[in-house]
Amino acid sequence: MYTDWFKLKRLPFRLRPDPEFLYLNGEGSAIFEALRAATATGRGAMALIGEAGVGKTTLLHAIAQQRQGAMSVGRIQQPNLTSQELLQALCEQWNLKPGAEAPAEARAVLKRFVAEEVGHGRSVIILVDEAHRLATATLKELLNLCARQPAPLTVLAGAPELRAQLTALAEGAGAASPPVTFLQIPRLDTQGTEGYLRHRLSVAGSGSRTLFDADTVAEIQRYTGGTPQLINELCDAAMTQAETHNSPRVGLAEIRSAAHELKWVEFAARAPTTASGVAAPARREALRAELDVQQSGKPVRRLELKPGRITIGRGPDCGLQLDSQFVSRHHCQIITTVDQSFVEDLGSTNGITVNGRRRQLHKLAPQDQIVVGDHTLTYLETAIN
Secondary structure, eight states: HHHHTTTTOOOOOOOOOOGGGGGOOOHHHHHHHHHHHHHHOOOOEEEEETTSSHHHHHHHHHHTTTTTTTTTEEOOOOOOOHHHHHHHHHHHHTTTOSSSHHHHHHHHHHHHHHHHHHHHEEEEEEESGGGSSSHHHHHHHHHHHHHHSSSOEEEEOTTHHHHHHHHHHHHHGGGGSSEEEEEEOOOOOOHHHHHHHHHHHHHTTTTOOOOOOOTHHHHHHHHHHHHHHHHHHHHHHHHHHHHHHOOSOOOOHHHHHHHHTOOOOOOOHSSOTTTTOOOOOOOOOOOEEEEEEEETTEEEEEEOOOOOEEEEETTTOEEEEEEOOOOOOOOEEEEEEESOEEEOOOOOOEEEEEEEEEHHHHHHHHEEEEEEETTTEEEEEEEOO
16 A cells, blocks of 8 residues: 555545544534534534535534433434334434334434433434435435434435425424524645645644645546546545655656546546536446445345445445345445445455455546455446437
8 A cells, every 4th residue: 555655654545434534624614513512402403515526424423422421322323214214214223112013103212312412411413324315205204303302413415415405394394493503514625625735634644744745736627527436436546656656755747647547537527517516426327336235145135326325234224234144344435426436345254355455545437346244245237318
């Protein structure tokens, strides 16, 4: 890995959400402070709105670490849950045993739990990722939980369309719906991108060394539009290129070579601006990304990969749960953007291999085979007629 070449303690541009790498510029700092203040009160509903890759998931992870010991945190990371499955998932995370499988029983158990926690001076926080992909009934169930007293604090993170979804639900429910505080997470401007690079490299152990030439920042901005996830993808590939070139620093040549390797166009070309001024991502044209899952050579399932993040592992909260002693609880993740997919190891015990080679982060191509324990996941792209 290029960490040895650049004498870094860790990878600076991993896609895995890591609160240690959380970069707070002016607007980001204000959003984080608003979230942190809300955890102290521990009630109500907040929505983190932002395009894919701006750092919503990292903010959720950072909030989960706030006031540890003074709050109980429930996480919802599977957007395909029904309203009943949502209630059961929260009960399971807090080791609550509903008297029956009926939603009414689960609601009653959760209400008692929140009341007991508040009575002991503890906040109850529900963190929901990819909330814009939740079914309307499931989203409504979450808002109903916030409307009861005492109420948990629910933080919903999602794409720009989440604002319209929540507004429509609030209008339909009238006074019974809790007010939602909206926090808009913007992309970084050029100055923010420069600060973001400097921060992540410093956390990774660069010290006072300059590892990116000054003129690379504008080029990075040109290809990423200031989207942190895209910055991570491009800079990780560029640092790999610099190691290959035996270069002590990343220059324009490495940035452009990395963009070519990733098959990227300029950000303005891949994300046209809508009438509302929000950058709208391009779409996968007539292609469906899928994973063909096998265990010890036997077919298990085929899973469609939609834009977003899916965690793979043994844990019940994983989007793709693999039942095997050789698989870690949170083993790896696949991040699918509008035009590509990446697989990344999440610090698992046994690691992952792609096409027989051990990998930490890998851009997927059709027919790539990811080995996770005794499971083989084949990445497929098929044409849509």
